[in-house]
Amino acid sequence: MLAASPIRRPSLSRLLLSTGARTQLGLFLLAYLVYSAARWLTVGDLDAARAHAGWIVDLEQGLGVATEASVQHALSGSWAMWLLNHAYVAAQLVVVPGALVFVYRRSRPLYERLRNTILATWMLSIPVYAAFPVAPPRLADMDLVDTISAQTGFAMDSSLTTSFYNELAAVPSLHVGFAVVVGIAVAAAVRHPVVKLLALLWGPVVGLAVVATGNHFVFDIAAGLAASALGYGVGTAAARAATRRPAAAAAPALRPCFADA
Numbered sequence: 001m002l003a004a005s006p007i008r009r010p011s012l013s014r015l016l017l018s019t020g021a022r023t024q025l026g027l028f029l030l031a032y033l034v035y036s037a038a039r040w041l042t043v044g045d046l047d048a049a050r051a052h053a054g055w056i057v058d059l060e061q062g063l064g065v066a067t068e069a070s071v072q073h074a075l076s077g078s079w080a081m082w083l084l085n086h087a088y089v090a091a092q093l094v095v096v097p098g099a100l101v102f103v104y105r106r107s108r109p110l111y112e113r114l115r116n117t118i119l120a121t122w123m124l125s126i127p128v129y130a131a132f133p134v135a136p137p138r139l140a141d142m143d144l145v146d147t148i149s150a151q152t153g154f155a156m157d158s159s160l161t162t163s164f165y166n167e168l169a170a171v172p173s174l175h176v177g178f179a180v181v182v183g184i185a186v187a188a189a190v191r192h193p194v195v196k197l198l199a200l201l202w203g204p205v206v207g208l209a210v211v212a213t214g215n216h217f218v219f220d221i222a223a224g225l226a227a228s229a230l231g232y233g234v235g236t237a238a239a240r241a242a243t244r245r246p247a248a249a250a251a252p253a254l255r256p257c258f259a260d261a
Contacts (some may be wrong), residue, residue, distance in 0.1 A: 044133025192233030
């Protein structure tokens with residue numbers, strides 16, 4: 001009598017190294033390299049970027065939302081600022097990739113919507129960076145400091161760091177746009193109400209972080225949310241168009257069958 005063999009569950013490493021996972025990883029690496037190269041190639045002039053920042057300050061003052069300096073001064077030296085500094089650094093480098101892997105394993109339809117939103121938002125943002133360079137508050141002569149460089153050991157203004165990103169690409173703030181999108185996707189992928197709440201709070205936390213650390217204006221946050229919303233729309237429309245093409249291509253093949261009847 002043969003003994004029943006134990007059921008082997010696929011390990012995380014095997015799932016991550018599957019053909020589908022490798023395809024998605026390669027897609028994102030390629031898209032990110034293109035996006036990063038485009039951002040770097042579209043680095044604007046610092047004087048023009050500061051002039052645009054000044055226009056944003058005037059707009060915010062007129063609307064009564066110019067809170068960047070007051071937020072940073074209120075949190076300066078506190079444990080909350082320490083957390084916000086590290087949240088800012090982790091948001092794009094750790095949380096977005098981690099959320100993509102998590103959602104990929106939990107729900108492929110959710111993952112595809114999240115993936116399409118991020119890719120479309122990247123592509124939509126590049127022309128904005130080129131046409132409208134904006135200096136972050138920490139570089140806009142606003143008496144705000146670079147808290148991340150001062151308190152985390154991660155130098156935002158070093159020649160090595162700035163060779164990998166465009167520091168004059170403050171608008172739109174994809175830190176916030178992606179944090180909100182990721183929070184919604186993770187909340188939709190889990191069942192526990194506390195985890196859902198924590199996921200949905202990630203966006204507001206990153207919104208506070210980008211302002212408190214002197215990296216974005218309130219205006220940038222609004223622009224980042226708008227860009228991500230538009231990216232969701234474009235990504236969804238592109239996915240629907242792609243699913244219609246096979247059906248449209250298969251339709252002519254059915255006509256001879258009806259003609260012979």
